[in-house]
Amino acid sequence: MGASLLQVRGLTVEFATAEGSVPAVRDVSFEVRAGEVLGLVGESGSGKSVTSLAILRLLPVQGRIWGEIHFAGRDLLRAGEEEMRSVRGARISMIFQEPMTALNPVMRVGDQVAEAVLAHHGAGSRKQEAGKSQDGYRVGKQEAWRRAVEAMKDVQLADAERRARDYPHQLSGGMRQRVMIAMAMVNRPELLIADEPTTALDVTIQAQILELLGELQQKYGLAMLLISHDLAVVSQVAHRVAVMYAGSIVEMGSASQVFRNAAHPYTRGLLEAVPTLATDRAHPLKTIEGTVPAIAALPAGCAFEPRCGLRIEACARAFPPLVEVEPGHWARCPVSTQHSAIGAQ
Numbered sequence: 404m405g406a407s408l409l410q411v412r413g414l415t416v417e418f419a420t421a422e423g424s425v426p427a428v429r430d431v432s433f434e435v436r437a438g439e440v441l442g443l444v445g446e447s448g449s450g451k452s453v454t455s456l457a458i459l460r461l462l463p464v465q466g467r468i469w470g471e472i473h474f475a476g477r478d479l480l481r482a483g484e485e486e487m488r489s490v491r492g493a494r495i496s497m498i499f500q501e502p503m504t505a506l507n508p509v510m511r512v513g514d515q516v517a518e519a520v521l522a523h524h525g526a527g528s529r530k531q532e533a534g535k536s537q538d539g540y541r542v543g544k545q546e547a548w549r550r551a552v553e554a555m556k557d558v559q560l561a562d563a564e565r566r567a568r569d570y571p572h573q574l575s576g577g578m579r580q581r582v583m584i585a586m587a588m589v590n591r592p593e594l595l596i597a598d599e600p601t602t603a604l605d606v607t608i609q610a611q612i613l614e615l616l617g618e619l620q621q622k623y624g625l626a627m628l629l630i631s632h633d634l635a636v637v638s639q640v641a642h643r644v645a646v647m648y649a650g651s652i653v654e655m656g657s658a659s660q661v662f663r664n665a666a667h668p669y670t671r672g673l674l675e676a677v678p679t680l681a682t683d684r685a686h687p688l689k690t691i692e693g694t695v696p697a698i699a700a701l702p703a704g705c706a707f708e709p710r711c712g713l714r715i716e717a718c719a720r721a722f723p724p725l726v727e728v729e730p731g732h733w734a735r736c737p738v739s740t741q742h743s744a745i746g747a748q
Contacts (some may be wrong), residue, residue, distance in 0.1 A: 513567025
């Protein structure tokens, strides 16, 4: 792995509501190194997508951000809007959820990919006006279209020249997802944020999309933040894994550490709920009792404490810090802390 590319420190995101400020993300810290895939895992509503949108400063006006976000030495929270426009889609790209709604239904898909090129390299782009073109010359519509088609070929979209002239509704779900990936990759970003890239796809297409992302990541040396609620998806491509629950990271470590030696009870519960070839079909899968607390009514201590079978008195008193339970493996759990201390003696 290369040097640290993205550093997020103490990220907190709150949304203003009629009832007051609501914390959607609390004290989130992680880094993504050059050429690394970090998997961000959690249930729907855990704060994964809000975290990714905060990195690109794409939150709605009701959202307020605290903490630090640094990308390649640049402070993104202090950057002006002009500077952020030069980063989004060029140095950091994002694959959004649900390609059918993310794509413009009245534009040909090739035009939408070409639009990403023109926004950063076209004759009228702010980057060109400032004399900062990565290519050293202005890109016209014809060249932008050529790059769009090449990007669609790069994501293995069959008959890319013809498909580029299609509208989103004329493509299958897997094809639309490939178009979204082409749009994100056409400017050769350094960091790709993939937000649930396999949602709503059948298992066969999911496998193809994951394989494609893995190939692109290796081919271009991409750093990738892979967001998913599916542990199986993340386990196939991630080097490191961060598990989110109720707006905070509860466990983080290498993929092998998290999947083979999970320290937080929530992570263990998620893993036990995943069926395997060894699962006895005569018995129901294990479930995590209870429900995720509403973000407007989070407990003072660990958010998972009301559902945890291992809870102790300390869990309800204060929000637990992330503690290193083994080298490079962190968990936000007083019980894990105790086990780590005993093992170190």
